[in-house]
Amino acid sequence: MVMTNALRFPAADPTAAVVFFAAELALEADPDDVHRDLLDGNTAGYVLVETRSPEAFAQARIPGAINLPYRDLPDQLDLDPNLVYICYCESFQCNAATKGALALAQRGFRVKRLAGGITAWKEAGYPVESDAQALAGVSKVACHC
Incomplete structure (x- = not known):
């Protein structure tokens, strides 16, 4: 029998998979779930935290x-x-959310990371806010972490 690339490493036992995926979900939030909460006006229990610079926050934030x-x-x-x-x-390529979550956890707070950052949020078509003066005559701030 020819071994496939996808199964070169055998799948985990279901018990191990439950532990792994439950831990992953305990540490990440999905943009779709957060958006549904915002639409329902139900964000009880959590706060969204933009971990980029104030300039990036002023230009676009959830x-x-x-x-x-x-x-x-x-x-x-x-x-x-x-x-x-x-x-x-900013995105999966930026680790400011990871660094921010680590810093908050080190201070005793419970944290999650939003998968894909604001880039995934915007690509899904979800709304962003900005400060009007941040947009006046200022070039776009990229990640600016």
Whole structure:
């Protein structure tokens, strides 16, 4: 029998798969799920956290998000310890959300990362907010982490 590339490494036992995928879902949020929550007006229990720079936040952010740039997080934060903080950045190619989530977790907060960042959010056609003055005569800020 010829071995396929896809099965060169055997699939995990179902019990191991349950543990792995449950852990992955405990650490990531899906843009579609977050968008449905926003549409329903039901974001109880979590806050979206933009971990890029204030300039990037001003140009485009997910509605309702707060800006906590990962580079500038103080040791003490005035955040509700009962909430989950869903961090996002530019895209899968950017790790500012990972760095921000790590920094928040190190300070004792529960966190998740938004899969694909604001790029995946916009590609899905979901709305973004911006500050009017941020758009006036300023060139586009890319990742700006």
